[in-house]
Amino acid sequence: MVNYIIRRVLYMIVTVFFISIIAFILINLPPGSALDAQIQRLRQQGGDISMQQINDLKERYGLNDPVYVQYLKWIGGAIHGDFGQSFTYNAPVGELIWSRIAVSVILSLFALIFAWVVAIPVGVYSATHRYTVPDYIVTVIQFVGIAIPEFLLALLLLVFAATVLHMDAGGLNSQQFQNAPWSWAKLMDTIKHIWIPVIVIGAGSTAWLTRVMRANLLDVLNYQYVQTARAKGLKENVVIWKHAVRNALHPLIMSLGTALPTLISGEVIVSIVLNIPSDGPLFLASLQTKDMYLAITFVLLQSVLLVVGNLLADFLLAWADPRVRLE
Amino acid sequence: MAETIPSAQSTEIRPTGEDNVIEVLDLHVHFFTTLGVVRALNGVTFKIPRGRVLGVVGESGSGKSVTGFSIMQLVQHPGKIVKGQILLKARKDDQPINILKYDRHSQQMRNIRGNEVGMIFQEPMTSLNPSYTVGNQIQEAILLHQTPDKDEAWRRTVDILRRVGMPNPERIARSYPHELSGGMRQRAMIAMALSCTPSLLIADEPTTALDVTTEAQILDLMRELQKDIGMSIMFITHNMGVVAQMCDEVVVMYLGRIVERASVEEIFYDPKHPYTVALLRSIPRIGLSKGEKLEVIKGGVPDSYSTVTGCPFHPRCPNFMPGICDKVMPAETPIEGNPHHTVRCHLYPGSAAEAEVETSGLAPGTAPAAS
Structure with missing residues (x-):
């Protein structure tokens, strides 16, 4: 019985791990990000945003990294209970x-x-x-x-x-x-x-x-x-x-x-x-x-x-x- | 249900003075299906003396099982008992009571089921509930009828399991049905049916689903317990070999009617009805030479919605006499010189006596509207 539970929990961890990878990839597939939307909004409000500023923002949110680095950073935090930052709400997820x-x-x-x-x-x-x-x-x-x-x-x-x-x-x-x-x-x-x-x-x-x-x-x-x-x-x-x-x-x-x-x-x-x-x-x-x-x-x-x-x-x-x- | 009973009393048939555990008198059961009325039983009358074993024999669809379920008042919807009496005399000194007077859901009827009349079924694999232990299911019946004390009921449960020949009854009582073999499950079913020492046991083809070795063991066990407890058994089967082994008396049923009744010896050595004769001929025998074909009864049981005029067996009968067999329903007549051996066939004198009263299949005025 204990063996069974341990085995099931291990399977569960593996399953969730794979789901997280697939989900991460899927969500990154469509072009654009929340940051783009934010920049768009700032531009519409009349603010002039230089390439330098955009790059700084991207750097800060880690959007210039390859996807797998982004994933590893995120999952590393998630294990410790830090699920990252919401772009739109500017608050921890x-x-x-x-x-x-x-x-x-x-x-x-x-x-x-x-x-x-x-x-x-x-x-x-x-x-x-x-x-x-x-x-x-x-x-x-x-x-x-x-x-x-x-x-x-x-x-x-x-x-x-x-x-x-x-x-x-x-x-x-x-x-x-x-x-x-x-x-x-x-x-x-x-x-x-x-x-x-x-x-x-x-x-x-x-x-x-x-x-x-x-x-x-x-x-x-x-x-x-x-x-x-x-x-x-x-x-x-x-x-x-x-x-x-x-x-x-x-x-x-x-x-x-x-x-x-x-x-x-x-x-x-x-x-x-x-x-x-x-x-x-x-x-x-x-x-x-x-x-x-x-x-x-x-x-x-x-x-x-x-x-x-x-x-x-x-x-x-x-x-x-x-x-x-x-x- | 209740509204059908008065008609049963209007044609009251007096019970005989003998000591019969059960007397079924002129029982009619109809199934009110959407396709029409199926007349499953058309006036079945028989009795089982105390301590005797009655074999009820017939093909599928002859009404054997319906007869058994009628005694329990457990005929499934849309079936209804439309006419007749079932007199139960549980103890020797009791007055017989017509149990059809009780509503099928009444307390009185529930006191009879499982207590006075036990029943075991054909399929041991599905007749025990998979979710409860064998002991729990037997104990349930004992708690219901015999004692409110759980410990005492459990002791009796283990006792009865030991009595049906279970090795290690304490362990079996704590087992679930799926942990037991078919033969063991049938033993458990027998234990359940006998847990309240009923005066009548209805065994509805209890060994059909078992292999022959297990069948023999179960039959021995039932015979032994029957003698010990002194109960009567109504043994429903289509297996003539089992009849020879188990029964004292036999009734042969065809399309909801009893066509012949006799002691077990007479059925085997001196069968009268062509249907009984054909049934006996269709048993495989050791010594039948190779290549010789086993006799079969030609044709099949007719479609249950249609009614056959005259003798219901005439389309399949080798002794068919045109002009009488297909016109007149034969009455039940005793064989000359033996009042206990009766047959419903025109080959024997006296058979046309009832002809005007009853025509095959139709029992006018007895069928109430399906409700």
Whole structure:
């Protein structure tokens, strides 16, 4: 077991290392850099910038070095927790991401919990009441949930919140709390606002998980051991939840492996539409402005979360199914 | 479900005074599929005396398994018991009760399942839940019916595993099903079914998926336990060899009807129904000379949505008599001089007696709308 974990962690380090190289190269491929954009801006403002100044800037940011030297400098710093400097924000990348990560994680975590709490019971109900009117209704809602674009759902909920509930929707806080320090009142205010993004972010995966739960449970219900459980004299509820659902959870558990990276960037569109200060919009902006170190740090962070998430999912699966061995 | 029961009582058939663990009377089971109604059982009547083994024989689709599941009230949707009675007399001095009076989800029905009537299935590989240990699954039944004490239930679990011939029962109890072989799993299933010492065991082709050596061991074990516990067994199989080894009495089923019933000796030495005769001829025998073809029953079981007029076996029957076999449904008639051996065939006198009452496949007025 310990051997297994050590081996997996070593693989993970190698994987992340290679991802970082590829990501670095990819981000350097398009011409131009954040610095060019900055120079452009300065020129437009009327400032005359000499070649000398440009070269000085490039020298300072190390842009004259070959790519592999740039990479080695960056990865050397990254190992020590220094992810470089953002060109556009003029601030350390680490600080920028950390200042917003709490919002991202809370949003996505709630969305994840929302999806599971809704999807499992609804999926089970749908499967055990197959081809009844409620099942058809659930199925229609599922397809709408999968098909509807997030931004549209976000806008619809905003309109609903503003016109029906008469609340100051959008953002994570009301006006007066926007820049206030954290307090009890601000927390309550946040809770009042957070349901809109949570529903929007969770809608797609809820619908998908419900569908998977239904399909899988229908499969499992045909297995002989479900009939064995009934023949023992167990209540139908126990038969379903203890003997069938437990064996139908595998794909849901495996989907958790890919859920971790979405914790920091899964809500890009929603955060932009709803004006939420999370990491998603920052990631998008960094790509648009070619803010190299910021963008690549995001990519690296997500790949770390992906491999860690997969490891955790494997552990969960081994815990849930005795036939899975971690060796 | 419940709305179908009154019709069962309106044609009440009196139970016999004998000591039968189970009496199935005029049982009709229909499957209301989108393609039409499939009449899986068309008036099945049989009884199993206490401590005896009844073999239920027939091809796939003859209704053997549905009969077993009906006794548990576990016929799968869209199947419904539309008519009939199932009288259970768990103890010698009990009054027989019609278990079809109970709703299939009721507490009374659940008390019967696993406790009074145990069941083992055809597929030992899939009949145990892969996520729980063997011991946990057996203990579950004991906790449900016998004792609320977990330690006591665990002791009984290990005991019953030892009794079905498991080496090192403590270890087996802590094993998961995938760690056991097919034969071991079937032993575990038998242990589970017998954990609450039921008065009736329904064995639905318990050895079909096993190799012959394991099959022989399992059959020996079942015979032995049957004598020890004194239970009755309803042994569902299509294997005549197994019947010879296990059963006291035999009913032969064809398309949801019993076509012949007799003691095991009479079935083998003096079969009456052409279908039984054909079944027996299709058993491979040692000593059959090389190159000689094994006899097969010509044709196949007809499509279950259609109804055959007259005797349902007539399209395949070597003794087909035009004008009667394809027109009139034969009644169940005792063989001359032996009231315990009955057959449903026009070759034997008295078979046309019921002809007006019942026509093949159609049981008018008994089918409620699928709900």
